[in-house]
Amino acid sequence: MPPMNRINRHTIRRHFSRAASAYDEAAVLQRAVAAHLDERLDLVTLRPERVLDVGAGTGILTEKMLSRYPRAEVVAVDLSEPMLRHARGKLAGRAGWWARLRGHCPAHLVVADAHQLPFGDGSFDLIVSNLMLQWCDDLDAVFTELRRLLRPEGLLLFTSFGPDTLKELRAAWAQVDDREHVNTFIDMHDVGDALIRAGFGQPVMDVEHFTLTYAEPMGVLKDLKAIGATYSAVDGRGLTGKGRLQAMLKAYERFRQPDGRVPATYEVVHGHAWAAPEVFKGPDRARDGVYEMTLEDFQRQVRKS
Numbered sequence: 001m002p003p004m005n006r007i008n009r010h011t012i013r014r015h016f017s018r019a020a021s022a023y024d025e026a027a028v029l030q031r032a033v034a035a036h037l038d039e040r041l042d043l044v045t046l047r048p049e050r051v052l053d054v055g056a057g058t059g060i061l062t063e064k065m066l067s068r069y070p071r072a073e074v075v076a077v078d079l080s081e082p083m084l085r086h087a088r089g090k091l092a093g094r095a096g097w098w099a100r101l102r103g104h105c106p107a108h109l110v111v112a113d114a115h116q117l118p119f120g121d122g123s124f125d126l127i128v129s130n131l132m133l134q135w136c137d138d139l140d141a142v143f144t145e146l147r148r149l150l151r152p153e154g155l156l157l158f159t160s161f162g163p164d165t166l167k168e169l170r171a172a173w174a175q176v177d178d179r180e181h182v183n184t185f186i187d188m189h190d191v192g193d194a195l196i197r198a199g200f201g202q203p204v205m206d207v208e209h210f211t212l213t214y215a216e217p218m219g220v221l222k223d224l225k226a227i228g229a230t231y232s233a234v235d236g237r238g239l240t241g242k243g244r245l246q247a248m249l250k251a252y253e254r255f256r257q258p259d260g261r262v263p264a265t266y267e268v269v270h271g272h273a274w275a276a277p278e279v280f281k282g283p284d285r286a287r288d289g290v291y292e293m294t295l296e297d298f299q300r301q302v303r304k305s
């Protein structure tokens, strides 16, 4: 696996905690991706009793799990307590007035790190995670943990960012200096490898691209800051002097489109894998153990399961 980000988890927690109150308004992409992840569950016959949302943030996907599986016990985990506090306010609104009055939240909210989760083996039938994995510096540890938590035949369904994400920002910074200013995002084949190493079966990946456009390059940075997605290098040093920032913004201009706007590309990796004892060995299995398939193939596969 190529080197992952050496990310400082305290910094991640601080950035997301600071962003918690403004997150929902800025998280346009996260909301769209959560909706796509949720739609995929239309195709799965699984009737989970216990569902875990890892890196749940303000509960955008948790809320969808509560609607989709009203009888299930839903647990939402996040590194950031303020993000979960925000989720509590939102999710409690779903409960009846008496429950609301008593501060009852229909999901269990747990502050914990995805690398080490406080639940017993085989506790969940379904684990979902939307745009959290790219913040983890040890994917093997996280997948091993999620595999441990799934009951046999349970399903892991997730999204993460692939290497093309923020390619314009990365290229603009590269014109200015040779330091890392943007997270390194892992290729879906490497994610598939990590799933297999963790003991998952039938990993399936595909990507979808989103392009957000802005009036000015500064808009890209402002959006990232608003959702707490500021680059969190392990050394925690400030990376952006004013002069260098201006130079980067100027370099970004070369991406300006004929319609006058500047783009920010996001490559979203969708993945799912089963806690099956056997790894899929079908004839079309691609390199690195990842089976790439269309949405139609995916429908056929999940209908069979």
Ligand SMILES: C[S@@+](CC[C@H](N)C(=O)[O-])C[C@H]1O[C@@H](n2cnc3c(N)ncnc32)[C@H](O)[C@@H]1O
Pocket (backbone or CB within 6 Å): 009, 012, 013, 016, 027, 030, 031, 034, 054, 055, 056, 057, 058, 059, 060, 061, 077, 078, 079, 080, 083, 112, 113, 114, 115, 129, 130, 131, 132, 135, 136, 227, 229
């Ligand atoms: C981009 S937000 C996505 C939140 C939510 N899933 C959504 O779709 O809006 C990423 C979340 O992952 C959380 N996170 C990052 N690293 C984590 C870790 N190691 N363990 C648990 N949560 C983590 C952050 O605190 C943040 O709330």
